Amino acid sequence: MTVLILTCEEDVTADMVVVHLDALGVPVVRLDPADLTGGAALSGEYVHGTFRGHLSAGGRLVSLSGLRSVWVRRPGTPAARAAEPSAWLTEESAQALYGMLRGCDAHWMNHPDAAHRARHKPWQLRLAQHCGLPVPATLITTFPQAAREFAERFPDLVVKPVSGAHPQDPPRAVPTSRVAPDTDFSAVAFGPTLLQRLVAKRADIRLTVAGERMLAARKATPADGDPDDVDVRFAPAATPWRPTDVPPRVATSVRAYLREAGLAYGAFDFAEDGDGIWWFLECNQSGQFGFVEVETGQPIARSVAEWLARPGPERRSRVNGRNTTVP
Amino acid sequence: MTVLILTCEEDVTADMVVVHLDALGVPVVRLDPADLTGGAALSGEYVHGTFRGHLSAGGRLVSLSGLRSVWVRRPGTPAARAAEPSAWLTEESAQALYGMLRGCDAHWMNHPDAAHRARHKPWQLRLAQHCGLPVPATLITTFPQAAREFAERFPDLVVKPVSGAHPQDPPRAVPTSRVAPDTDFSAVAFGPTLLQRLVAKRADIRLTVAGERMLAARKATPADGDPDDVDVRFAPAATPWRPTDVPPRVATSVRAYLREAGLAYGAFDFAEDGDGIWWFLECNQSGQFGFVEVETGQPIARSVAEWLARPGPERRSRVNGRNTTVP
Numbered sequence: 001m002t003v004l005i006l007t008c009e010e011d012v013t014a015d016m017v018v019v020h021l022d023a024l025g026v027p028v029v030r031l032d033p034a035d036l037t038g039g040a041a042l043s044g045e046y047v048h049g050t051f052r053g054h055l056s057a058g059g060r061l062v063s064l065s066g067l068r069s070v071w072v073r074r075p076g077t078p079a080a081r082a083a084e085p086s087a088w089l090t091e092e093s094a095q096a097l098y099g100m101l102r103g104c105d106a107h108w109m110n111h112p113d114a115a116h117r118a119r120h121k122p123w124q125l126r127l128a129q130h131c132g133l134p135v136p137a138t139l140i141t142t143f144p145q146a147a148r149e150f151a152e153r154f155p156d157l158v159v160k161p162v163s164g165a166h167p168q169d170p171p172r173a174v175p176t177s178r179v180a181p182d183t184d185f186s187a188v189a190f191g192p193t194l195l196q197r198l199v200a201k202r203a204d205i206r207l208t209v210a211g212e213r214m215l216a217a218r219k220a221t222p223a224d225g226d227p228d229d230v231d232v233r234f235a236p237a238a239t240p241w242r243p244t245d246v247p248p249r250v251a252t253s254v255r256a257y258l259r260e261a262g263l264a265y266g267a268f269d270f271a272e273d274g275d276g277i278w279w280f281l282e283c284n285q286s287g288q289f290g291f292v293e294v295e296t297g298q299p300i301a302r303s304v305a306e307w308l309a310r311p312g313p314e315r316r317s318r319v320n321g322r323n324t325t326v327p
Numbered sequence: 328m329t330v331l332i333l334t335c336e337e338d339v340t341a342d343m344v345v346v347h348l349d350a351l352g353v354p355v356v357r358l359d360p361a362d363l364t365g366g367a368a369l370s371g372e373y374v375h376g377t378f379r380g381h382l383s384a385g386g387r388l389v390s391l392s393g394l395r396s397v398w399v400r401r402p403g404t405p406a407a408r409a410a411e412p413s414a415w416l417t418e419e420s421a422q423a424l425y426g427m428l429r430g431c432d433a434h435w436m437n438h439p440d441a442a443h444r445a446r447h448k449p450w451q452l453r454l455a456q457h458c459g460l461p462v463p464a465t466l467i468t469t470f471p472q473a474a475r476e477f478a479e480r481f482p483d484l485v486v487k488p489v490s491g492a493h494p495q496d497p498p499r500a501v502p503t504s505r506v507a508p509d510t511d512f513s514a515v516a517f518g519p520t521l522l523q524r525l526v527a528k529r530a531d532i533r534l535t536v537a538g539e540r541m542l543a544a545r546k547a548t549p550a551d552g553d554p555d556d557v558d559v560r561f562a563p564a565a566t567p568w569r570p571t572d573v574p575p576r577v578a579t580s581v582r583a584y585l586r587e588a589g590l591a592y593g594a595f596d597f598a599e600d601g602d603g604i605w606w607f608l609e610c611n612q613s614g615q616f617g618f619v620e621v622e623t624g625q626p627i628a629r630s631v632a633e634w635l636a637r638p639g640p641e642r643r644s645r646v647n648g649r650n651t652t653v654p
Binding site for chain 2: 036037041042043044045046047048049050051079082083084088089091092093094095096097098099100102103113116117119120121122123125126129135137138139140141142143146150161162163164166189190191192194
């Protein structure tokens with residue numbers, strides 16, 4: 001049975017996984033939805049209560065019933081590279097492709113519904129709390145007075161986007177920034193603002209989970225670092241990422257988080273404080289792992305490949321995204 | 328406890344429901360996400376493992392823990408009416424509002440995740456088959472040869488969009504059309520095409536379901552009608568909508584469909600053939616019901632109001648969208 005990888009051509013992280021799938025002898029079809037309806041094609045037939053679907057990409061034809069897993073990596077916008085692209089063709093192609101794939105039996109990393117839900121940061125914070133992960137005190141508000149009161153209770157704050165990346169083209173990551181003590185919060189009325197207690201961190205933690213496999217990396221905060229460099233993505237890389245162990249309580253909570261979220265893959269960011277507590281910052285369901293693997297040597301790509309290569313699914317419900325087992 | 332209605336100002340169908348909620352003595356807050364962050368405001372605090380959220384609209388403040396239900400009717404684009412609208416502000420506001428609401432305990436009609444999934448027509452067809460509803464033979468394809476072979480097996484066909492409405496501004500419904508016998512299918516290669524066996528219908532059926540309540544209406548096909556008028560939305564209204572009974576087997580299947588789909592509301596379209604069989608065409612999770620209520624006198628708005636007014640939720644999981652009961 002085949003592994004379907006939905007990603008764009010330039011995705012080199014997917015290449016890392018394909019190497020391992022090849023080594024495992026598992027057939028792979030790589031499809032960029034942007035190639036519909038040029039280099040990629042689809043067909044599905046609903047006749048007499050049955051469904052038969054096929055996909056074709058890179059000269060290979062695969063039956064939807066022959067898929068063991070689907071890896072949604074960095075898929076392009078459907079039909080973006082069509083001869084005459086349009087919003088209508090994109091919508092038709094998206095609905096046809098993902099609508100049909102939703103009817104297949106494969107394991108998903110990650111299922112589109114779970115992925116969509118998991119992007120909501122307010123929901124992430126609530127779920128992390130629910131699963132027993134320590135979450136720094138956080139406020140999301142459009143009330144300036146609420147922001148002022150929060151800043152009185154938690155004087156050392158950071159501000160970060162609610163939604164993640166700025167939707168320009170290409171999307172731009174917005175850094176987490178420290179809030180100055182004399183900040184005027186009146187502009188909060190013009191847009192939802194996420195304020196969070198600054199964790200006095202001694203390290204950043206990136207915990208990558210692929211199926212049951214957890215791989216944590218730690219980047220120590222330099223003692224002489226600028227205290228305003230709160231966002232590890234933008235700080236000077238003075239110290240390297242190094243493999244580290246996952247505390248058992250964190251592992252239990254992270255497993256609960258992924259189970260509740262219905263995710264097979266997640267990249268968790270934590271701030272480690274002076275007592276060694278890992279404070280939950282976020283879980284990116286499609287977080288990059290190439291940079292950690294390169295720096296730590298941890299076998300993340302292989303773990304992803306092994307998960308995708310698992311034996312074909314049991315007979316599960318074909319119609320919902322919850323992978324419930326049909327009795 | 329309060330009913331939250333997410334809809335735009337001009338939504339008169341919501342007004343019909345509000346009248347019934349008022350009569351039931353249930354407090355209502357009506358919020359258009361487009362009014363963020365002018366007429367509407369939000370705040371949510373995550374401190375010491377707890378979550379407290381508030382919404383404000385139309386001069387009323389409501390606690391998220393005080394919501395009994397959320398009706399997602401015709402919400403505007405978040406922050407569309409802000410003083411300085413932008414894609415970034417829309418994204419931030421959408422994530423803040425829906426991200427927080429996902430953490431509340433309320434009943435949803437319909438939950439955004441279920442609503443999103445339910446829009447995929449290929450998924451609808453598969454689920455309808457799975458639930459025992461008769462589905463006319465359907466092909467969705469970009470292979471001209473598959474279209475030709477399908478047309479040989481089922482000579483009388485209609486073509487319809489895979490995705491629903493054309494995304495122009497305002498969106499435009501695309502009619503279902505009959506396929507001429509001598510059609511050249513080579514253009515199928517340029518965009519996914521949905522072909523379906525034409526049901527020789529003697530009536531159109533609209534079955535509206537709100538919670539446990541099913542209300543069916545039937546519109547007889549005029550004997551002297553134009554055989555090319557296959558889409559009831561665009562055909563001349565020669566005959567009226569009249570209430571009709573739901574065959575018990577259909578009722579059982581429809582209940583299973585909504586349960587699997589996680590929907591509290593659905594508007595089903597069927598074609599009734601000469602033998603009285605109801606053929607599933609689609610289920611619109613946000614389908615209009617005003618026109619049926621006006622023409623048939625069926626109490627759809629009241630049924631929606633009664634569902635929304637149900638006593639506050641049991642203590643269910645606050646973190647996922649599946650309304651699972653917490654033990």
